[in-house]
Amino acid sequence: MILLFLAIFLFLVGLYGVATKRNLIKIVIGLTIMEYATFLILALIGYRQGAAPPIVVEKMGGATFVDALPQALVLTAIVISLATTALLLSIALRIYHKYGTFDVGKIRRLKG
């Protein structure tokens, strides 16, 4: 339970970073922290105290396993997050080429 709360805290840390940081790269880092916290939450939901890894071999009858489904979900989510981060960083680099800065305060051509 403590681990779960720590993971939620990590999620909020990432959210804080996204909301307050002025540097584009730091915003991306904040988002990545949020995503990792989400993966941790997913993995912890499948966790069972003292259970075996979900690999079924013969003569194991009666053993409890951790839930394997969230682990599969985390794998999928990691792939998605890789694509998102790559796209986000490439957009940030293109912005740097156009504006010459990573500072959000100076990148303000859109308003209203």
Next chain:
Amino acid sequence: MNLIPLFVAIPLAMAFVMPLFGRLSRLLPDLLGNAATLALAALSCAMINLPMMVYKVGGWEPVNGVPIGIYLVVDGLAVLMLLIINVIGFAVSVYSIEYMRKYTDKARFYTLFLLMMAGMNGVVISGDMFNLYVFLEVAAIASYALVAFGTEAEELEAAFKYQVMGTAASGFILVGIAVLYSLTGTLNMADAGKVILEQGRSQGALFAGALFLMGFGLKAAIMPFHAWLPDAHPSAPAPISAMLSGVLIKAIGIYALCRIFFNVIGLNLTTSYILMAMGALSMIAGVFLAIGQWDMKRLFAYHSISQMGYVVMAIGIGTPLAVLGGLFHLVNHATFKSLLFLNSGAVVYSTGNRDLQKMGGLNQRMPVTGATSLIASMSIAGIPPFNGFWSKLIIILAAVQAGYYGLAALAVVGSIMTLASFLKVQRYGFFGKLRPVWKKVREAPVFMCVSMVLLALLCVGMGLLLLPGVKDGLLDRAADAVTGGTDYSGLVLGK
């Protein structure tokens, strides 16, 4: 034979073929892209009036009555959404043939466009929460790249803002799915709905609901979460603006909200009030922000927030009539808002300008664009007999019938303000004296006109969807799917 997987398979396959063969000839990307969207539009029309269908991916049958594979479900609500996505998608791809010529890489444009279509179709037909999330990300990532497609400074800035908001929203949605999974032990939406009904709605389910409201609310740009939309939608190329405002915010925002809140968690009074408050806020604040804008596309983007407010408010009221009105308004908004963005694209194509203060008298030089934009403006402002009038009328009647007189009054105020701001668009943009600068302006090319006329005809004709015989087949079934609530589980699982 079951046709449901084709909604994802066709655009996905074409999106992968496109970069391989798209460079062989200049015509090939247009041909392949339009063939794919035409096939999708025909396929979605074939879905009308079929009974509810469930497709089990990979043929995994339920074990002891518990579904273990991914389900694809096409019910009344999904048919309605598929029609919007694929018919508007077809109109937009016809429009892109000529509009996208000024951008250098058409093959990549169609690749991203078809990926977005595949993602949206997938979201709508998926009966599995995590599968819905994956398709939602496919659609969202394609749309981030499409907003940045021009790679100019403003476009990149808007895309970055949009993507940061979108990724944060996805994080909330994924945590929501995790919470719901830990409560119910299943990802199948029908099964989850059944388990929640048996357990009784716990605090955990409400927490998941709050996370979904934040996540999908951000994707749908409902008022406290709207800040990215007026930057992102106008910055994209016009056909993509039409697709984003007309379809994407509905498919991955409003549709998912309806599905989760009505069919899985079940609507209670608190969520209903929250939806109504957020809807009314978007409706009024959106229109007041819109009326001061001089950038044509930005004005339309703010109106998207306002019109989505009507839909969310109606869905929040939750009576059968209100839901019917909300869904009807959602369909109507898809047609007239995508038409308006295509009009703005035609103006930009011909004049290179989208500032209303610099336009004027364009009707004389661009009759088709002028006429279709007049039709779209009257539809969105709610002038009879155009489609927007009927849906707004139903929403207002439903609010009065449910006893929410204040909301009905706000809806009328919002409608009047919408009329005012579209009078402004028509007055400054298309009527009045032609400025000397625009003397040599030419009407947009033929395919762009064809696509605009097609959407204008839909705007005029869609009021007919309310005729008794037609209404049962499409709108009533969609509204039944929503108001049926957790009956969804029984229908999908077959008990």
